[in-house]
Each structure stands twice: as structure tokens, then as C-alpha cells.
Amino acid sequence: MKLLKLNFKGFRNLEDGFIEPGEKVNVIYGENAQGKTNLLEAVWVLCGAHSFRGAKDSELVGFNSEKARLYAEFYSQNRVQNVQINFYPTQNKKDKKEILINAIPKSAAELVEKTGAVVFSPEDLTLVKSGPAFRRKFIDSAICRQKVKYASVLGKYNKTLNQRNALLKDIPKHRELMETLEIWDTALCSLGGLLIKERIDYIKKLNLCAEEYHDGISSGREVLKITYDTNFETENLTSQQLAEEMLKKLRAGVKEDLMRGYTGTGPHRDDVNMEINGVSARNFGSQGQQRSTVLSLKLAEARLHREITGENPIVLLDDVLSELDNSRQDYLLNKTENYQVFITCCEESNKEQLKNGRIFKIDRGKVRLMSSL
Ligand SMILES: Nc1ncnc2c1ncn2[C@@H]1O[C@H](COP(=O)(O)OP(=O)(O)O)[C@@H](O)[C@H]1O
Ligand SMILES: [Mg+2]
Structure with a gap:
């Protein structure tokens, strides 16, 4: 599976917008509490309709929004497909969400079946x-x-x-x-x-x-x-x-x-x-x-x-690079080079492997493409 486009609206602290990730490495950097993990979480939610941080659906909706919408175009099973997830937590005071795959309502289990992601964060260490x-x-x-x-x-x-x-x-x-x-x-x-x-x-x-x-x-x-x-x-x-x-x-x-x-x-x-x-x-x-x-x-x-x-999962690496020593970092980057990878880190990295990817900066929830190779 490869993510081609990701749109977010009313999701956590992210300013409404979209990104077009590269096929290989995507680096998301920014200072603390700017929304790096939130962006990774958006990718993860699109692959299974729940958070990897164990958050409730209602917590995914931005503080100033009534609903959140994530939309993605992805390549999987030899074709371009799309998924949309709408969260309406305030209706009936219950968490309510709607999942559409290729515009047809589906369950979270069907979404999991169609997509694939692996996440690695410091808690896993x-x-x-x-x-x-x-x-x-x-x-x-x-x-x-x-x-x-x-x-x-x-x-x-x-x-x-x-x-x-x-x-x-x-x-x-x-x-x-x-x-x-x-x-x-x-x-x-x-x-x-x-x-x-x-x-x-x-x-x-x-x-x-x-x-x-x-x-x-x-x-x-x-x-x-x-x-x-x-x-x-x-x-x-x-x-x-x-x-x-x-x-x-x-x-x-x-x-x-x-x-x-x-x-x-x-x-x-x-x-x-x-x-x-x-x-x-x-x-x-x-x-x-x-x-x-x-x-x-x-x-x-x-x-x-x-x-x-039969499909490569998307690999999400949330702040783990800074937790690993150089040789383990290199090993990890080397072994994931055939996957589409999303990596968050605090600074623009000096690692050559990362410079060959797309680099996004995130600042108070605003995501900007900084360079693309
Ligand atoms: N539902 C929400 N609505 C608006 N802001 C949120 C929401 N959930 C978390 N935040 C804010 O997102 C920021 C943390 O984002 P996060 O992605 O974890 O940061 P980091 O860049 O350090 O990974 C915090 O400032 C937090 O208050
Ligand atoms: Mg984080």
C-alpha cells in the first residue's frame, strides 16, 4: 500500500489541508507539540479507523471543530482507491463515525483488510x-x-x-x-x-x-x-x-x-x-x-x-530515530527502504537517506512541503 494523497479537515490541531507524500521516505519535522504525531495518527486512522494512542474518536476532532474528516487516495491491490472517514462525536453525544471506501460505506474491519500500516514509537522500545x-x-x-x-x-x-x-x-x-x-x-x-x-x-x-x-x-x-x-x-x-x-x-x-x-x-x-x-x-x-x-x-x-x-504496509516511525544510536538508525532506514515510510523528528536531519525523500515541516498544525526529491 502507498498513500498518494492525504486530506485532513478538523482533525486534532492540524490546519485543514492536504499532503502528497512521496513513494519512499517522508520526513515530518517540527518542534514539540506542533502536530507531528497527529499527522502520523491521521495516516494510521485511515488504515484502521482508530488511534494508535488509544484515543477516543471524539478526541480526534479539533477543539474548535464539530466534526473531523480524513480522506486519502492510496494505491493498493494494483489500483488507486480512496477512503474517507467522518467523525461526528457530538451527534447524540455518542462517538459516531462513517467509513467510505471508494465511496461505499464499509466497516472498520473492511478498512483494516484493505490497508496496512505498522507503527513504531518510543513506547514500543x-x-x-x-x-x-x-x-x-x-x-x-x-x-x-x-x-x-x-x-x-x-x-x-x-x-x-x-x-x-x-x-x-x-x-x-x-x-x-x-x-x-x-x-x-x-x-x-x-x-x-x-x-x-x-x-x-x-x-x-x-x-x-x-x-x-x-x-x-x-x-x-x-x-x-x-x-x-x-x-x-x-x-x-x-x-x-x-x-x-x-x-x-x-x-x-x-x-x-x-x-x-x-x-x-x-x-x-x-x-x-x-x-x-x-x-x-x-x-x-x-x-x-x-x-x-x-x-x-x-x-x-x-x-x-x-x-x-501480499502488500507492503506503510511504516510509521514516530520519534524513534532520536532514541536509537547511529548504527541502529542506519539499519532501520536501510531495511525499510522499500516501504513508504513516514518519519517524525525534531530537526531537519543530516542523514543522507532522509534527504532523498520528501520533507515536510509542521508548525502549529500547519504542514508545508519543504523539499521533494
Ligand atoms: N483534538 C485536538 N484538537 C486540537 N488540538 C489538539 C487535539 N489533540 C491534541 N491537540 C494538540 O496537538 C498538540 C500535540 O500534537 P502532537 O502531534 O502530539 O505533537 P508533536 O509535534 O510533538 O508530535 C498539542 O498542542 C495538543 O494540545
Ligand atoms: Mg510527537
């Missing part, structure tokens, strides 16, 4: 160090972008999990409810089995790509290995068998679950193991090794997107 929830989110959102059905299974799983947890809290007061627990257990495990299977399959592919990138970044000195971490053996099991294994664990832990009022087994508790040369990158990796690991993972995510969907 803590992926290795942070808690499991952050890693689960990384894996889940990567799979969601490549397999739309996964998002709906994940939604159903979370709903079922909430219902089971509510039931666990009610049972001590109403023992007769114990009988209904079994129904929820079976439902939870069949969805859980599907999620675990998808995650294992994705992580296997991610591992192959990330290992190769990490080998490149570390000049062959380090071997990165990524595996799925759950509390039972998963090797070569189908989703059905994984569901059965999960059910065994769930049943074995019912007593504890009832005491805590919380479900202790399942994909919502799992993690992704990352090892460098056989030891945990989280516990023993240096900061540099942890950063290289995240860089390898992000590059692997982009490449897998292409391998799975």
Missing part, C-alpha cells in the same frame, strides 16, 4: 522490559491487522472471560450457579484454543524473520528466539486440542479461581518469551540488546505483513 500485557497487545494487534477474523474471536473471548469472572464472584453467594460454570468453561476454552493457535503460528513466523534481522543488527553475534509462553504444552496441537488442554488446566484451577474471583488460565495470562543466546532478554539483556530485539520485531512485523497479505 520498552516492549521487552514491560509486563506481559504489553507483549500480548503487540502480538494481538499485529495478527488483527493481518487476519480480520482474529479480532472478532478476541472480542468474543474477552466478553466470555468477563462473564466467567463475574460468575466466579457470584458463586460463593449462590452455590447453585456452580452448574453453569461448565458451560462458560467450554465456551472460553474453544475460543481460547483458536487464539492460542493463531498466536503460536504467528510467533513462529515472526521468530524466523526477527531472528534474521537480529542477526544483522548484532553482526552475527546474537541469536534471538521468540516463543509463545503458556502454562501447558502446545507443541504440534490443533486449536481443538489446545482448547482441550486449556480446559484441563482451567478445571484444575477452579478452586483458586473461585477464591480470587478471577480466571487464572488462558491466553489473557500468556506471554511471549524472548531470549538472546539462550537467556531471557527481559531479565538479562542490556538496554542495547533489548532495543535491538524490539527493532527486529517491528521490522519482522512489517515483513510478515507483506508475506501474509
Whole structure:
């Protein structure tokens, strides 16, 4: 996918206007709080109708606007297409949005299916160090972008999990409810089995790509290995068998679950193991090794997107360059040179690779094209 034109109206602090990005590198520079991330967010929203900062739709609308509109022309699936997203948060006091692809109303899931983007921001640099929830989110959102059905299974799983947890809290007061627990257990495990299977399959592919990138970044000195971490053996099991294994664990832990009022087994508790040369990158990796690991993972995510969907994703790099040392910066720029890339930074960079792209300056929400090669 390549973005050819992007129009924004009433979006965050951006002054109404448009940009025509170049096919390769697009640098967006400007001082702090001028709207660089907002512009990247606009690109991301056009690829999935939600923010990468976890913002509500209503927060995307400019303080002085009643609605926001994003419009883009993009090249994908061998043709020029367009997408328009309208946000009307004030109507009925509810978030309301409208997505049109090639002028036909569509769902956010259909938009995700048609577009593709990978975002890399400074918060991602803590992926290795942070808690499991952050890693689960990384894996889940990567799979969601490549397999739309996964998002709906994940939604159903979370709903079922909430219902089971509510039931666990009610049972001590109403023992007769114990009988209904079994129904929820079976439902939870069949969805859980599907999620675990998808995650294992994705992580296997991610591992192959990330290992190769990490080998490149570390000049062959380090071997990165990524595996799925759950509390039972998963090797070569189908989703059905994984569901059965999960059910065994769930049943074995019912007593504890009832005491805590919380479900202790399942994909919502799992993690992704990352090892460098056989030891945990989280516990023993240096900061540099942890950063290289995240860089390898992000590059692997982009490449897998292409391998799975057949389309290059747009790559959004929000302020990450300044967080990486020179050699990692060069590696990242080098490995993303076949993608359309949007990079934000505070100053006009001296990097030759960046000078070969289109350069935009942003000042109090006003975007101007400064140079184009
Ligand atoms: N909905 C909104 N309407 C108007 N301004 C907004 C909105 N949301 C954020 N802003 C403003 O955008 C600016 C931050 O933009 P951002 O893109 O994060 O800056 P940076 O250039 O540092 O990446 C802040 O000044 C913030 O007040
Ligand atoms: Mg920013």
C-alpha cells in the first residue's frame, strides 16, 4: 500500500489541508507539540479507523471543530482507491463515525483488510522490559491487522472471560450457579484454543524473520528466539486440542479461581518469551540488546505483513530515530527502504537517506512541503 494523497479537515490541531507524500521516505519535522504525531495518527486512522494512542474518536476532532474528516487516495491491490472517514462525536453525544471506501460505506474491519500500516514509537522500545500485557497487545494487534477474523474471536473471548469472572464472584453467594460454570468453561476454552493457535503460528513466523534481522543488527553475534509462553504444552496441537488442554488446566484451577474471583488460565495470562543466546532478554539483556530485539520485531512485523497479505504496509516511525544510536538508525532506514515510510523528528536531519525523500515541516498544525526529491 502507498498513500498518494492525504486530506485532513478538523482533525486534532492540524490546519485543514492536504499532503502528497512521496513513494519512499517522508520526513515530518517540527518542534514539540506542533502536530507531528497527529499527522502520523491521521495516516494510521485511515488504515484502521482508530488511534494508535488509544484515543477516543471524539478526541480526534479539533477543539474548535464539530466534526473531523480524513480522506486519502492510496494505491493498493494494483489500483488507486480512496477512503474517507467522518467523525461526528457530538451527534447524540455518542462517538459516531462513517467509513467510505471508494465511496461505499464499509466497516472498520473492511478498512483494516484493505490497508496496512505498522507503527513504531518510543513506547514500543520498552516492549521487552514491560509486563506481559504489553507483549500480548503487540502480538494481538499485529495478527488483527493481518487476519480480520482474529479480532472478532478476541472480542468474543474477552466478553466470555468477563462473564466467567463475574460468575466466579457470584458463586460463593449462590452455590447453585456452580452448574453453569461448565458451560462458560467450554465456551472460553474453544475460543481460547483458536487464539492460542493463531498466536503460536504467528510467533513462529515472526521468530524466523526477527531472528534474521537480529542477526544483522548484532553482526552475527546474537541469536534471538521468540516463543509463545503458556502454562501447558502446545507443541504440534490443533486449536481443538489446545482448547482441550486449556480446559484441563482451567478445571484444575477452579478452586483458586473461585477464591480470587478471577480466571487464572488462558491466553489473557500468556506471554511471549524472548531470549538472546539462550537467556531471557527481559531479565538479562542490556538496554542495547533489548532495543535491538524490539527493532527486529517491528521490522519482522512489517515483513510478515507483506508475506501474509501480499502488500507492503506503510511504516510509521514516530520519534524513534532520536532514541536509537547511529548504527541502529542506519539499519532501520536501510531495511525499510522499500516501504513508504513516514518519519517524525525534531530537526531537519543530516542523514543522507532522509534527504532523498520528501520533507515536510509542521508548525502549529500547519504542514508545508519543504523539499521533494
Ligand atoms: N483534538 C485536538 N484538537 C486540537 N488540538 C489538539 C487535539 N489533540 C491534541 N491537540 C494538540 O496537538 C498538540 C500535540 O500534537 P502532537 O502531534 O502530539 O505533537 P508533536 O509535534 O510533538 O508530535 C498539542 O498542542 C495538543 O494540545
Ligand atoms: Mg510527537
